Amino acid sequence: MSLAAVMTDLLPEIPLALHAFWLFNRGSLFSAVERGGDNHGVLLLIDTSSQRAVTIIGYGLEPFVSEMTLEVCLNAAAGSLAKEEYGPALEAFIREIERQLTTLQHQLPRTFGFEDAGTWLASGESPAEKVMARDDDLY
Template identity: 60%
Template sequence: MKGIAPRRLRILFAVMRCPACRHPALEHDQACTQCGFSLDALAQSMGIPPMLSGPVADVAKVLSKGRRHSVQRAVHALHQRFPQVSFASVLADLSPEVPLALHAFWLFNKGSLFSAVERGGDNRGVLFLVDVPRSRAVAMIGYGLEPFVNETILEVCLNAASGSLAKEDFAASIESFIRELERQITTIVQQLPQALGYVEDKLWVDSSLGEDVAPSLQTVGGSDDLY
């Protein structure tokens, strides 16, 4: 619309922090220790949850058959590369009176998007929720991904989707989010061995013979530092 700047994605995260007050939350907390927010209280106010079918739940009915299949192919490619990750996208007309983060929290837990066995630390789900009329989006992850995927990474993924979302190209926004998510997870996987201090074992080479010491055996400091 002329005279109105393109909308920016609202970057919200509802798993690692309380979706109501943003206070840090733990997996087994029944309610937020800061504000008292709980899933049970939210469920009572939101009513009966919708039975959504992933990985693409187009509740707003804005995707053509072809565009829907395009998104499904992108999701399939992600799942082929990282089968441990469960991705779901939801496009809906959400109540503006309810904060977007609370919608995401409710649908993530009550929308039947993920398997019943994917609970707590076993949940490696990723939800990309789009509020279609207001071109807003939010990302949420399960507890199983928290040690690896932080808020900064989700922000990068959301920013990758922002351009298409501003143009109301919702299929492209989902695909852009997925592609960036795949890139980010690939980087995480590549960095994990180093982050955990793991180096492949190599044959010991006697340095007294003029050969280099195997990289896995190199250390900082003199011989007095050993043992």
């Protein structure tokens, strides 16, 4: 994952989410090889004129990171943003997205139907050993 944090002073009539979209896609914030599904970037855009923030993620993270997860990360930074404490806001956002991604990482094997190796070992024999031990002819 790559993270870009940008602070800007936008005019009130400029939609923050739209600005973030164009900045993310045309701002050269991530390397040229991070395109499409290979883009695991996260942009945190903070508007210092309104203490608003928005985040956008790359296509490579979209199947795994929900809008609710991003809202949780933004909410972690909201208190500091309201006080115009941008350093602590960024720190809170990073801490929360790290926590969310770590939780997600631990859930991925189960999400895709894989079990822990410990589960196989606890049963006494692996699934491969069970198949090999069958007496009947598979063909």
